[in-house]
Amino acid sequence: MLRVEQLAVSYGIIPAVHDVSLTVNEKEIVSLIGANGAGKTTTLNAISGVLPIRSGRVFFDGQELTGAGSHRIVERGLIQIPEERHLFPDMSVAENLEMGAFSAEARHLARRTLAWVHELFPRLHERRSQLAGTLSGGEQQMLAIGRGLMARPKLLMLDEPSLGLAPLIVDDLFRIMVEINRSDVAILLVEQNAAQALETSHRAYVMENGRITLAGEAQALLEDEQVRAAYLGI
Amino acid sequence: MAARLGKEFMATVSLQLIIGGILQGGIYALAAFGLSLIFGVSNILNLAHGEFLMLGAMVSFLVYTGTELSPFVTALGLIPLFFAVGSLFERGLIRPLSGRPDHMRLVASILVTLGASIAIEDFASFAFGPNEKALAYTLPSFQVGPIIVSTIRLAGLAFILVLTLALHTFLKRTYQGRAIVATTQSRRGAMLVGVNIQRVANLSFGIGAILAALAGVFFVIMFPVTPYVGLPLTLKYLCIIVLGGLGSLFGTLLGGLVLGLVEILVAYYSPHWSETSAFIILVLILLIRPQGLFGRFSG
């Protein structure tokens, strides 16, 4: 469904990501794990069209999306939930969700999607008239995901959704991610919390210094000595 | 008897003052709102913004002297005209700067728009002459009890009110309007929900130019205009935006109103200080509330 071929991205003249190739198939959960600064966020930003691609190609759902504007990429159903959330702070929760359904197709389905989002995150329904900027960290993350779902994603790219959240909320988030995936949404998950990410995923990639260094079944990586030592702290 | 007359006189004067202040504030608010919108959407400081006002004033002056058409009617015609002007301005001068890192873009935009501002002034001076233009449009005043009310000022206020409501409805209810507001709150967030931010930037320049040009129509009814009023006004709008809080559209509106009222009141009691009061207020507010009246400290 998503195929990235030999992606390279740089900030000015400083290269950040080289030769990254990865795929996500339909209905899959795939993790991208790696230390801080490995290039995970940069990779996602390039795929979603927020950062320019230096070289390489991106295919999604049978079409090439390399260099397409971010709004075109969103229209196709490839949605990123960014690490910093980037909510609309002075809009209410409800308005943020409405904005999520901005592209034409999502607009038509907005009402039905909203019911689904409220079902997944009852909290968002309770807080619907509150300004996004005044939500707690956990609620903001729920809203970021909810807003992404409003766009009717075929593939959801989540960038460190558990960052800074209490363990109980993190467990909740992982459970909800699995539930979203059951509704036929493929997921590309970037996580520092490698253990939980691998347990939830079908496959995974390991990134180091801007390159993919290891790839495979999540279960196999969980048992890999190198991965255990470097990312699972075992 | 004398005391009663004095009281009536004061009532008339203070009401006139307040209406004049609100009108002046409304004119400021309109133009500053456009600048704020452009800045919020594109992170571009449009130093040519006051030139749109000057051009709007010049066009309504020319139309009025040529045809005696009411400036309020001309104002309607300015809407599509200046939408095109603002939109072309973005297309030709601002869009080529996109793709640069943000801080470089800000500096480049200052240079480009300052250059454009000077060029537009020169062009206007060449085309319309460098002398002052005053539009002698009046409507009969009327009297309510002891108070004399200027019809033209009331009409101006009504026009500005309707315009503000229309703008509010556009920003709140339409998809394009919401996309603009969303982009001012989070550019990246807007990109990630599928907003075409290049189109939104273009739209905000079009709307910003309309607002400035319409402010120009009212401006030329109240004050004489030269081709050189643009840049000083732009500076004043910048004060208003900072006063209201950078990034707060509502704050800009309120900041404009406050400044207009204060200037008119100060001008009445102590004309010498009127022009300076904008800057004094700005400094005072920023000392007390560095983020402006309605601004947030954003991380």
Ligand SMILES: Nc1ncnc2c1ncn2[C@@H]1O[C@H](COP(=O)(O)OP(=O)(O)O)[C@@H](O)[C@H]1O
């Ligand atoms: N905006 C930026 N400008 C310059 N360098 C950046 C920027 N963002 C990230 N980098 C650099 O790119 C590399 C990869 O960063 P990032 O993709 O954020 O890693 P990760 O998400 O895996 O923590 C790091 O060396 C980081 O310092």
Ligand SMILES: [Mg+2]
């Ligand atoms: Mg990151």
